[in-house]
Amino acid sequence: MSLCKYSSEFIASNSTTIDNSFINDYMLNAPDKCVKVYLYGLYKCNNPESLDNSLEDFAKVLNYSTEDIISAFMYWEDLNLIQIISKEPMQVRFLPIKSGSSQLKKFNTQKYKSFNIQAQEIIESRMITPSEYQEYYYLIENKHIEADALIMIIKYCVSMKGANISSSYILTVAKNWIFDGVLTCDDVEARLKDLERNSEDVQAVLKALGIKRSTATEEEYSLYLEWKDKLEMPLEIILYLAKKAKSKGAGFKKLDGYVSKCYALRLESITEIKDYYDQLDLMYEIAKDVCKNLGIRYDNMEIVVDNYISKWLNLGFDKESLVKIANYSFRLGIKSLEGMEGKVNSMYKLGLINSTSIDNHIQDLAKFDSKIKEILEKLGIERGVSSSDRTMYRTWIINWQLDEELILYAVSSSSGVNAPMQYLNKILASYHENNVKSVEEAKKLSKPAKSKTNNTCENAKGDKYSKAELNSLINNLFEVEI
Numbered sequence: 001m002s003l004c005k006y007s008s009e010f011i012a013s014n015s016t017t018i019d020n021s022f023i024n025d026y027m028l029n030a031p032d033k034c035v036k037v038y039l040y041g042l043y044k045c046n047n048p049e050s051l052d053n054s055l056e057d058f059a060k061v062l063n064y065s066t067e068d069i070i071s072a073f074m075y076w077e078d079l080n081l082i083q084i085i086s087k088e089p090m091q092v093r094f095l096p097i098k099s100g101s102s103q104l105k106k107f108n109t110q111k112y113k114s115f116n117i118q119a120q121e122i123i124e125s126r127m128i129t130p131s132e133y134q135e136y137y138y139l140i141e142n143k144h145i146e147a148d149a150l151i152m153i154i155k156y157c158v159s160m161k162g163a164n165i166s167s168s169y170i171l172t173v174a175k176n177w178i179f180d181g182v183l184t185c186d187d188v189e190a191r192l193k194d195l196e197r198n199s200e201d202v203q204a205v206l207k208a209l210g211i212k213r214s215t216a217t218e219e220e221y222s223l224y225l226e227w228k229d230k231l232e233m234p235l236e237i238i239l240y241l242a243k244k245a246k247s248k249g250a251g252f253k254k255l256d257g258y259v260s261k262c263y264a265l266r267l268e269s270i271t272e273i274k275d276y277y278d279q280l281d282l283m284y285e286i287a288k289d290v291c292k293n294l295g296i297r298y299d300n301m302e303i304v305v306d307n308y309i310s311k312w313l314n315l316g317f318d319k320e321s322l323v324k325i326a327n328y329s330f331r332l333g334i335k336s337l338e339g340m341e342g343k344v345n346s347m348y349k350l351g352l353i354n355s356t357s358i359d360n361h362i363q364d365l366a367k368f369d370s371k372i373k374e375i376l377e378k379l380g381i382e383r384g385v386s387s388s389d390r391t392m393y394r395t396w397i398i399n400w401q402l403d404e405e406l407i408l409y410a411v412s413s414s415s416g417v418n419a420p421m422q423y424l425n426k427i428l429a430s431y432h433e434n435n436v437k438s439v440e441e442a443k444k445l446s447k448p449a450k451s452k453t454n455n456t457c458e459n460a461k462g463d464k465y466s467k468a469e470l471n472s473l474i475n476n477l478f479e480v481e482i
Helices: 008-013 020-025 032-044 055-062 066-078 097-103 109-122 130-142 147-161 167-179 185-197 199-209 218-230 235-247 252-264 270-294 301-314 319-331 337-349 355-378 387-399 404-412 420-433 439-444 456-462 467-475
Strands: 082-087 090-094
Touching (some): 066 090, 130 147, 167 218, 185 199, 185 218, 199 252, 235 252, 270 319, 270 337, 319 337, 387 404, 404 420
């Protein structure tokens, strides 16, 4: 452990130093996502031991996918600004800027004279910087894309965005296409034909999403081609999911999540997808109602659905029964999902999973509580009914099958003594042991002597318990949750 280190508050209020050469040589031509990931990573280097310094934390804070974060780090690794030490788990080492700039390959500009002229003629509204050219050369020599193929990509990007297009857009498209294996002029031609052939379909997807743009972005086209070609997802399913995404106020990113989910779950028809999402929507609805009845709030209902609702539904409970249990739990002072789970499990063990059976059970418990309250009052005990009281009463009525009249007779013999409930239980245990079923039989049985002494040790020494009495006393040590 380090002898000295900064506090998290000190780090948060301090500053992060950015080398000017990073701004001049790298940042201006880098994709926005890559810049954000680099700067946030640089900031986290100030406190590498913080708990929120993982791939998933980066994705959550920056609102990117984990794939975006990995791609960004790979971008900077190509430029020798960072080193990816491990991918599982993701570990990155930031290198000095001089390390990156000193290792940048010096390309033979004469070799690319024709390429430079063609590229500048296409991007006529601004001058291409030397560092931008260096990026293009790097793709040609290190990623093995043909120079003429890269020229075709630049033309396509300009046709999409205009002559004043940023280098970051061109480089992003080029890298995405290279990743898909587009390396030759023939590959680019085939890709362009694909885009043209699928243009109407992509427009239909935009319309289904409620997006009024006339053209899709390169990222949107790429996503559609991935769904269609790699995932082999039919257009009708994509359009169905697009309409669902629209109802959630979402766009292509949300739609991509829906498509990926359906592919992972092997949902291959609209009927299967509808059934799945109807069930999922119902689970979220139940989660909200359960939390409302428990008097709690969760910002992320996905946790509630995954950890509780789906499990309870699999046990056979439905919305109405779960809401009733939540309401009942709240009335018992239980205000957490963990506490409610105990009640759900108790109901399940008793075979109570539908609303009617749960209602009847709760009503029976209410009747029990009413009778127990009457006993407590007769014994001079001023408090509410406890779980231990319910356990004992259930033992008398259900396990020992003692008559209510017999119980009340024993109550009359138990008032005015120390610990009257325990004394009453002892009398009733003796009735059970001796098979006493009526008041007349109880009167014939010799009654245990009353004692008002507080000498617990002497009582414990002198009392002898039957097997039934011992079982009853042991059972009362464990409160049965219903």
